Structure formats: structure tokens, C-alpha cells
Amino acid sequence: MEYWLALALGGLPLLGYLLWWWNELRYVLPLKLRDSAAAAKLPPGHLGFPLLGEMLTFLWYFKILGRPDEFINAKRKKYGDGVGLYRTHLFGSPSIIACFPTVNRFLFKSDDTFVIDWPNVDIVGSNSLVAVNGKAHARLRSYVINAINRPDALRRIAVVVQPRMVAALHSWSQNGTVKAYHETRKVTFENIGKLFASLEPGPLLNTIDELFNGLVKGLRAQAFDFPGSAYHRARQCRKKLDAIFRAELEKKKYQIKVGTSTSNDDLDLMDGLMQIEDDEGNNLSDQEVIDNIVSLVVAGYESTSLASTWAIYYLAKYPNVLKKLREENMVIIRNKKGDFITSDDVSNLTYTNKVVEETIRMANISAFNFRLATNEVEYKGYKIPKGWKVIMWTRYLHTNAENFEDPMCFNPDRWNDPAKPGTYLVFGGGPRICAGNMLARIQLSLFLHHLSTKYKWELLNPDAAIEYLPHPKPVDGVEISVSKL
Numbered sequence: 001m002e003y004w005l006a007l008a009l010g011g012l013p014l015l016g017y018l019l020w021w022w023n024e025l026r027y028v029l030p031l032k033l034r035d036s037a038a039a040a041k042l043p044p045g046h047l048g049f050p051l052l053g054e055m056l057t058f059l060w061y062f063k064i065l066g067r068p069d070e071f072i073n074a075k076r077k078k079y080g081d082g083v084g085l086y087r088t089h090l091f092g093s094p095s096i097i098a099c100f101p102t103v104n105r106f107l108f109k110s111d112d113t114f115v116i117d118w119p120n121v122d123i124v125g126s127n128s129l130v131a132v133n134g135k136a137h138a139r140l141r142s143y144v145i146n147a148i149n150r151p152d153a154l155r156r157i158a159v160v161v162q163p164r165m166v167a168a169l170h171s172w173s174q175n176g177t178v179k180a181y182h183e184t185r186k187v188t189f190e191n192i193g194k195l196f197a198s199l200e201p202g203p204l205l206n207t208i209d210e211l212f213n214g215l216v217k218g219l220r221a222q223a224f225d226f227p228g229s230a231y232h233r234a235r236q237c238r239k240k241l242d243a244i245f246r247a248e249l250e251k252k253k254y255q256i257k258v259g260t261s262t263s264n265d266d267l268d269l270m271d272g273l274m275q276i277e278d279d280e281g282n283n284l285s286d287q288e289v290i291d292n293i294v295s296l297v298v299a300g301y302e303s304t305s306l307a308s309t310w311a312i313y314y315l316a317k318y319p320n321v322l323k324k325l326r327e328e329n330m331v332i333i334r335n336k337k338g339d340f341i342t343s344d345d346v347s348n349l350t351y352t353n354k355v356v357e358e359t360i361r362m363a364n365i366s367a368f369n370f371r372l373a374t375n376e377v378e379y380k381g382y383k384i385p386k387g388w389k390v391i392m393w394t395r396y397l398h399t400n401a402e403n404f405e406d407p408m409c410f411n412p413d414r415w416n417d418p419a420k421p422g423t424y425l426v427f428g429g430g431p432r433i434c435a436g437n438m439l440a441r442i443q444l445s446l447f448l449h450h451l452s453t454k455y456k457w458e459l460l461n462p463d464a465a466i467e468y469l470p471h472p473k474p475v476d477g478v479e480i481s482v483s484k485l
């Protein structure tokens with residue numbers, strides 16, 4: 001008995017101590033032994049327990065305390081600021097966190113060394129823009145940007161998305177009470193269906209929506225391919241989506257062949273991707289078209305829905321902002337004959353555009369961006385080891401009072417002046433900056449135009465807690481009462 005007690009008192013703390021240093025011994029010690037004392041040092045930090053690393057601490061701040069930024073503040077307090085780099089072990093890999101503007105800009109720009117590395121690339125599509133690197137990325141990117149992010153594409157998109165927005169808002173006011181997150185997802189997906197493949201609301205679009213929900217759940221899941229696993233289900237969904245989009249693609253090819261294809265004004269994203277040629281006159285392959293449709297839905301669906309949801313939330317909390325927004329938008333409808341505005345009108349809505357930036361800054365939809373270091377890199381006396389993950393912690397840039405005065409206050413007027421360099425990376429940066437950033441912005445501006453000029457609304461749970469994973473949103477899904485003005 002005494003033996004067991006002695007073992008428990010002495011052995012367990014020892015075991016705990018060993019486990020706590022396990023990852024440091026495994027990943028950090030070999031680098032220290034390899035390099036001379038004069039070499040660049042690893043950023044400060046601690047890699048934590050085997051496999052788990054610092055995941056429990058991360059979840060503690062993000063899920064239990066609901067104060068995500070304290071995760072970084074605790075590191076700054078413990079290890080000092082340095083250049084805003086910390087070592088850790090998160091999401092299954094030894095990693096370097098970057099949380100200051102200058103180093104984040106450096107990382108985003110160095111896309112040849114810090115590459116995208118999706119865990120389940122077969123699900124997102126290995127030919128898709130979000131998955132490829134280097135030359136293949138530059139080639140695909142010009143196709144996609146032309147199809148969704150250039151002024152002429154935005155002009156067409158503005159015409160297509162407004163009828164569904166107007167109809168959705170009308171139905172919200174008829175219901176009286178809605179969950180904004182649920183409803184913005186519906187209208188966003190209807191617009192995606194129309195914009196991407198000319199699909200109208202109905203059973204096929206509902207099926208596609210369900211398939212995307214299954215697919216997204218498997219994107220970062222462990223790649224265990226057995227019935228019941230998230231990864232397995234995501235693979236099944238992906239196969240079915242491929243079949244649906246391939247059929248749509250064949251339909252379009254047939255229409256081109258027999259000369260019954262749609263006019264240039266009615267082109268959807270699939271048409272655009274099928275027809276665009278590179279400098280050498282080459283088209284995308286069928287699989288490239290499909291992979292990019294799938295990945296663009298993944299990139300644009302949740303992000304656009306969340307941006308609209310947060311706009312509804314903040315405008316309800318800041319009536320003075322809503323008042324100014326409404327005044328600006330009322331002026332524009334007085335001069336309009338029909339219901340809809342154009343993308344040129346949106347460019348002139350200066351206050352509305354500030355509301356859009358402020359909403360996206362505070363929403364922090366994409367809190368981190370992941371990369372893989374393909375080489376060892378030295379940055380201002382610190383080394384980022386080859387093979388480690390790099391986590392650009394952009395959320396912290398946007399919520400840090402050193403970058404934005406009174407950062408938790410929703411204040412569109414802060415955009416009277418541009419943000420300090422490198423502090424506003426909501427859409428990422430460098431050669432991989434969000435390919436749909438203007439599309440996201442214009443959709444939000446158009447939505448705000450129709451919402452603010454015709455409706456009033458109140459939050460039913462103004463003190464609802466915020467959940468931060470997988471993306472920030474109020475836990476009640478922003479339940480509101482809505483009525484016509």
C-alpha cells in the first residue's frame with residue numbers, strides 16, 4: 001500500500017511533467033542540438049502535451065471562457081512581444097503563430113515558401129484555386145478573378161442577386177420573427193445557385209445544399225474513411241456533387257453545340273469558367289471547372305451568410321449607425337424608378353461601404369489562415385522550421401487596441417482614414433488575397449441597402465453569448481423581430 005502511495009505521489013507528477021515537455025523534447029530539442037548557439041532561435045512558446053499540444057488551452061479560451069483574444073494576450077504576457085511569433089502545437093502539428101501586422105504581411109507575401117496545405121484536398125478539389133500553389137495557382141486565379149471579382153462581373157452579379165434579397169426580406173417581415181443566420185444562409189445559397197449554375201430554388205438546389213453541408217464537415221476532419229465518419233460522408237457528398245455539376249456542364253456543352261446557349265448577359269459562373277481562355281488560348285478542363293465551382297461555394301457560402309448576419313446584429317445594437325446608413329440609402333432610392341440599384345450606385349454609397357468594412361472587421365469570419373513552411377526561414381532573428389505549420393492569427397490584428405482604437409466598438413467612421421499598414425487582413429493578403437472580396441463586399445452593400453430602406457428590426461436576445469468556433473456568431477443565430485418601415 002505504501003509502495004503504491006509513494007508511486008502515485010512521486011510517479012504521477014513525474015509522468016505529468018514528462019508529458020508536458022514531450023513535444024518540446026520531440027520537436028524543439030533536435031533543432032537546438034543541430035544549430036549553433038549563434039543561429040536564429042525558435043520563437044518563444046511551448047508545444048505542450050503529445051498529440052494534443054496546446055489544444056486544451058486553445059479550447060479553454062475559445063469555447064469555455066469565450067475570450068479568444070486572451071489566448072494570444074496570455075502568450076504576450078508570459079513570453080514577451082518579440083516580433084509577434086510564438087511556437088505552439090495546435091490542430092495536430094508543431095506550429096508557429098503570427099499575431100503582429102508586419103510579420104503577417106511578410107508571411108502572406110512569401111507564398112512560394114509558405115504554401116497552402118489542405119488536410120483533405122480530395123474533398124475541396126485538388127484542381128481548385130484554394131488548393132493549388134505556384135504557377136498553377138497564378139493561372140487559375142486569373143480565370144476566377146475575371147469571372148467573379150472584376151467590375152463587369154460585379155455589374156452583372158448586382159442585377160442577379162437583388163431579386164432574391166428583396167423576396168427574402170419580404171418573407172421575413174411576413175413571418176415577423178426569424179433567425180437571421182438561418183435566413184441569410186438560405187438567401188445566400190439561392191443566390192449562389194443562380195450565380196454559379198443558373199439553378200432556381202427547388203429540390204435540386206436543396207439537395208446540393210445538403211451535400212455541401214456534409215462536405216464542409218469533412219474538410220478538416222481526420223481522414224478515416226469508414227461508414228459513419230465525417231470524412232467518409234464528405235467524400236460521398238463530394239462524389240454526388242461532382243455528378244450533379246458534371247451533368248450541368250454536359251447540358252451547357254450540348255446547348256453550345258446546338259446553338260441554344262444563353263446570351264452573354266445571362267452567363268453564370270460555370271459558363272464563365274468554361275469559356276475563359278488564358279494567354280495561350282487554353283480553356284480549363286471539365287474537372288477544373290467542377291473543382292472550382294465546389295471550392296468557390298465552400299469559400300463564399302458561410303462567409304457571406306455570416307457577414308450579413310453580423311451586419312443585422314451590429315446595426316440593431318448601434319441605432320445611430322443604422323440611422324446614418326438609412327439616410328444615405330434613402331437618398332439613392334428617391335432618385336430610382338425601380339427597386340434595384342447598380343454596382344455603380346454602390347460605389348457612391350460611401351457610408352454604407354464603411355459599414356461593410358466595419359462589419360467584416362468585427363465579424364472575424366476567417367480568424368486564422370494556415371500555411372506549411374516548405375523551407376526553414378529566418379525572420380528578424382527567429383526561425384520558422386521547415387515542415388511546421390504557420391498560423392496567421394489575423395483575428396488578433398482586428399481586435400487589438402494597438403491597431404484599432406476601442407476595437408470592440410462598432411464604429412464605421414473609423415474608416416474615414418485607412419487602417420494602419422498590415423492591421424486589416426480580413427481577406428488575407430499577398431497573392432492569395434480572397435478572390436471573392438469584391439463580390440462579398442457588393443453583396444453585403446446591396447443587402448444593407450434593401451434592409452435599411454424598407455425594414456426595422458430588433459434583437460430578441462441582445463445579450464446572447466457569442467460562440468467562436470468554427471466561426472464567430474451569437475449562439476441564438478441572431479433571432480430578430482422584423483417589420484416593414
Ligand code: HEM
Nearest residue numbers: 130299300303307365366369426427428432434435436440
Ligand atoms: C466576408 C466574406 C469573406 C471573407 C471574410 C473571406 C475571407 C478570405 C480569406 C481570409 C482568404 C485567404 C485565405 C488564406 O490566405 O489562406 C480567402 C480566400 C479566398 N476566398 Fe474569400 N472570403 C469571403 C468571401 C468570399 C466569397 C464570396 C468568395 C467567392 C465566392 C470567396 C472566394 C475565395 C477564394 C477562391 C479564396 C482563395 C484565393 C486564393 O487562394 O487565391 N471568398 N477568403
